[in-house]
Amino acid sequence: MKIVVDYDLCEANGVCVDLCEDVFVLSDDDELSIVAHEVTEARRAVLTEAARMCPRGALSLVETDPT
Template sequence: MKIILDTDQCEANGVCVGIAPDVFELDDDDYLHIHGDEVADGDLPAVTEAVAQCPKAALRLS
């Protein structure tokens, strides 16, 4: 699976970083970065939770 980020919706709240810090990172300018092109099987539960908890619905799985 792949994570899709809608940069227009993302407000860099960091909820996803708190849930899946191995996958998501906020830089010093509060831009969200996603590590890797595909979600590793071991990260899928946390990433699924991060997508569900995003307050702006800026993340989705494809």
Template sequence: MKVHVDMNLCQSHGECVAIAPDVFELGDDDMLVWQEEVPDDRRADMEAAANACPMMAIRLED
């Protein structure tokens, strides 16, 4: 599955980092970096990350 983050919306709250630190990370400049291609067995975590994002910046695609 693909993970999209709208960087116009992202405000680096780090909720996604707390849920899936192997996929999402905040860089030195506080900007989010993430893996765009994630194995399907991580779907539950990715949905949790999307739901936890206060800015609704995370979108998933099959």
């Protein structure tokens, strides 16, 4: 499973960054980057919360092909 952002929806308000700074990073020119896409067990809860809290609905957890 991985976390993805829809850049057409993201408004770079930093809500996800506040929740998980080691996954989401805002650049100086307000561009969001995801620096760790993989949803590990340790991060599952916080990434699920980030997707739920994103005011733009821009974050999704998607299944990855196991092969």
